[in-house]
Amino acid sequence: MSILPLPFSEVKKTLENATTITILSHLNPDADTLGTALGIYALLSKEKHLKVEVVNASPELPIHLDFLPHFKKIKQQMDYKESVIISCDCGSIDRLGFDLRGREIINIDHHHSNTRYGSLNAILPEYASASQVAFALFKELYPINEDAATCFYSALLSDTRYFTTTSVNEEVFHVARLLVKAGANPNDIAYHFTQRRPLSSFRILEKALASLTLVQDAKVATLRVTQDDIRATGASMPDLDGIVDYASSLVTVEVAVFVMELGDGIRVSLRSKKVDVSKVALAFGGGGHKVAAGFTLLQCGLQESIDTILSKIQELGLLNGK
Numbered sequence: 001m002s003i004l005p006l007p008f009s010e011v012k013k014t015l016e017n018a019t020t021i022t023i024l025s026h027l028n029p030d031a032d033t034l035g036t037a038l039g040i041y042a043l044l045s046k047e048k049h050l051k052v053e054v055v056n057a058s059p060e061l062p063i064h065l066d067f068l069p070h071f072k073k074i075k076q077q078m079d080y081k082e083s084v085i086i087s088c089d090c091g092s093i094d095r096l097g098f099d100l101r102g103r104e105i106i107n108i109d110h111h112h113s114n115t116r117y118g119s120l121n122a123i124l125p126e127y128a129s130a131s132q133v134a135f136a137l138f139k140e141l142y143p144i145n146e147d148a149a150t151c152f153y154s155a156l157l158s159d160t161r162y163f164t165t166t167s168v169n170e171e172v173f174h175v176a177r178l179l180v181k182a183g184a185n186p187n188d189i190a191y192h193f194t195q196r197r198p199l200s201s202f203r204i205l206e207k208a209l210a211s212l213t214l215v216q217d218a219k220v221a222t223l224r225v226t227q228d229d230i231r232a233t234g235a236s237m238p239d240l241d242g243i244v245d246y247a248s249s250l251v252t253v254e255v256a257v258f259v260m261e262l263g264d265g266i267r268v269s270l271r272s273k274k275v276d277v278s279k280v281a282l283a284f285g286g287g288g289h290k291v292a293a294g295f296t297l298l299q300c301g302l303q304e305s306i307d308t309i310l311s312k313i314q315e316l317g318l319l320n321g322k
């Protein structure tokens, strides 16, 4: 057994006693949440005594992740009424999109802001992806098969932005090596992330970049897309993913703000090179990591949102190194 602060024996016992399992990923899913969920599905669906479903409440899934083993098994509705819930990469329970009152929940995550809503919490904030946490936990309980390795590796590759984030260290490469050894194909997986972009993602990127504004001595960059932009380009949610990284990659920029006007509110994505933008997200009821965070504003115009966020960044003194 590992010395990691993970509830190995409790999870083992819970899964041994369970008959049905529901694996959940967060709303507006990314590769980490789905890769972690499908990786766990690949392991648990081999267990004879278990019935396992994998569910995401979002109306739309990122289609470029369709190469993940068992992707087609993801349902929008939960069928099991009393199953044990396994939540993946989700910092707060409302982001799962279901009423889970009274349910036993195994909470697997790496968000610093995780509210520990599980009956069992496997949370390692220093880990680079939720899949790294899942791998550390489940490799002690089950042999990691090729499908699980592919899912966990994909999640790790994506959440580290191809092994470039500050969370990348020797341990991450060690885990990547073990996953490749277990059957993940790095070249094939990288192809799916980098060589399959839909045209709509370029069209919406054009719109976003055209809106680029630099403020506060060019230390803060803002990007925005309107509902009209989204409609005109045919962009879907996954096409908006990663756009904020263009703004934060500018040499002078310390904080990048990407504001998206969606049907049900203003979605805000924040990036930084160093300062803690999760403080901004938390102030508006969102969450995330130090250098990548997000939240949603309701009943707020596009420009108003940007102004509110910029003053919050000032108020928190983020540009003074906090």
Ligand SMILES: [Mn+2]
Binding pocket: 032, 033, 089, 110, 128, 129, 130, 159
């Ligand atoms: Mn993650």
